Amino acid sequence: MAGTAREKQLIQEGPAIVLVEPQLGENIGMVARAMANFGLAELRIVNPRDGWPSDKARAAASKADHVIDGVSVFASLPEAIADLNYVIATTARERDGFKPVRGPVEAGRILRERFVGGQKTGILFGRERFGLYNDEVGLADEIVTFPVNPAFASLNIAQAVLLMSYEWMKSGLESETQTAFEGPRMDPAPKASLQGLFDHLEEALSVRGYFRPPTKKPKMVDNLRAVLTRPGFAEAEIKVLRGVISSLDYFSPKEPRGAAYPERKATADAKTHAADGAKSGERDCE
Structure with missing residues (x-):
């Protein structure tokens, strides 16, 4: 099933x-x-209307067979x-009584602290239609309620x-922003690569008359560099951008990439090879 890795440890x-x-x-x-x-696995059911076991429950569990x-x-x-040792009751309705009322974030942290301390804890959920009776809430130590739309507060039990x-x-993570996996780590490019992007873009725009009037060119260049x-x-990422600029700079609808070798492309390549050759010569002399 998508998203299920059976070779990894199952938290229970x-x-x-x-x-x-x-x-x-x-x-x-x-x-x-x-x-x-x-990561929860202990499910307790009080007087289920349609009895137990239930084939419908197993099918809806989508392979959570260890819980079923x-x-x-x-x-x-x-x-x-x-x-x-400690029980909290969930409810969307205000209750008369003296029990503390927690939000889900605080309740999660309290449950975690008691779990680490070796206590057995539980969370009560009521009937689909009307939740828990007052006397059932009275059996809990505290109440937890969710910050929902007050005019539409009823939640599906699941x-x-x-x-x-x-x-x-989340209460057990080292950081509340921790995720199961991360994107690739990408260090900022060296300034030489960034300067190459600036030069390439400035030259391509100059050829097409972007910097008008000429007196405003320094400020326009500063703005472009600030954005980039x-x-x-x-x-x-810079290589991707250089490729995009190259395609727009050297080719056109009349001369698309693969159809010809534009003069500006040949000139730019010759300049690049000359620069690479000069650098190689410098290294040979060291």
Whole structure:
């Protein structure tokens, strides 16, 4: 399956996800998939409406079989959380009571701290239609709620699990901006390469009368160089730009690349070879 690397270590740790009276097997499967994406594996289900096991749940889990195979089913919520040291309940509605209310980022960090301390933790998620009852929220230590549109606050159960699973995973990273892989490292090109780009572009533009009136050329050149120095081009990027300029400079619709050897191209190549020859001669004399 795309994005799945079976040769890599499978992370299976963290808080238990507790679903209270979920209705559809498909939703349970999507919850399992969200958990697997972010390294959670312990799924507890309280009184599922359509029973358990569920072929629909396994199909919707998209190969998160380790989560589905490890599901524990309980008849009541107190039984499902009996062995846990710390439990948070998710809700989108304001509740009467004295429980602390956390955002998902802070909740993820607290869960991580308690996990590192050896405690068993869990996150409660309610029914698809109306969430958790007040007495069920009362069994939790704290409440977590998401910063959502107040006029449209209801989340799909798999979405809610995904958000908390993501915050759990992020809380264990060395940096919250860390990613699974990185783009290629490209060091800034040496100034000689950048100067070559400047000279090439300036010459190509001069031939085409870009610098008008001539008195404004110094300022126009300064502006071009200011634009081109800002990105911090790598050597490979400068080569791409030089190729583009060459194509526009030496060739035309009437003389496209491959059809002829334009005079300006021949002159530029001769100048380049002469410069390379001079450098080679200097090295031979050393």
